[in-house]
Amino acid sequence: MKSPVRPIVFVRRVRSEDAQTMQEFLLGLSAPSRRNRFHGGVSGASPKLVAYLVNADGIRHAAWVACTWGRHGEEIVGEAGWFVADPERGSAELALSVLDGWQGSGVANRLMAVLVAGARNAGLRHLYGDVLDVNLRMLAFMRKHGLEAGFDEPPDRGVERVSCRLN
Numbered sequence: 001m002k003s004p005v006r007p008i009v010f011v012r013r014v015r016s017e018d019a020q021t022m023q024e025f026l027l028g029l030s031a032p033s034r035r036n037r038f039h040g041g042v043s044g045a046s047p048k049l050v051a052y053l054v055n056a057d058g059i060r061h062a063a064w065v066a067c068t069w070g071r072h073g074e075e076i077v078g079e080a081g082w083f084v085a086d087p088e089r090g091s092a093e094l095a096l097s098v099l100d101g102w103q104g105s106g107v108a109n110r111l112m113a114v115l116v117a118g119a120r121n122a123g124l125r126h127l128y129g130d131v132l133d134v135n136l137r138m139l140a141f142m143r144k145h146g147l148e149a150g151f152d153e154p155p156d157r158g159v160e161r162v163s164c165r166l167n
Helices: 016-028 031-038 047-054 107-121 136-144
Strands: 009-012 061-070 073-086 089-097 126-132 159-165
Touching: 009 107, 016 047, 016 061, 016 073, 031 126, 061 107, 073 107, 089 107, 107 136, 107 159, 126 136
Parallel strands: 089 126
Antiparallel strands: 009 061, 061 073, 073 089, 126 159
């Protein structure tokens, strides 16, 4: 049996007018995917969380969305971004999530490539991410993209901090 053809995915900078679509994306994540992304009890898509994700200034906070065209316009299938945590060190924390049905399709790879290129273009020198230690798939993904443990101590038990230096 032939697998269904997936719509074309395009990656672009997030915009404030993406608030409704971002909320739909967040509500479309399974509970385990939301826990992996936000490391806690995020049960939905609060206006504060949505605003944080879509109001990236491109300087201290940059973010991208992976989208497809659906019946009602653009649909977000993945999001990624970084937030400058230590301007003096040129260090930023990254985060990324993809809808469950799109995981394993290459969307995360595309988002990560754009995120890293954007960090380099912004003059950042270091990226890091905190990954739940039970999220083996994301830990493997981060290693595949050159982020390794050991730069800093993780902030909490049950979390592994992975990082890389940017050239």
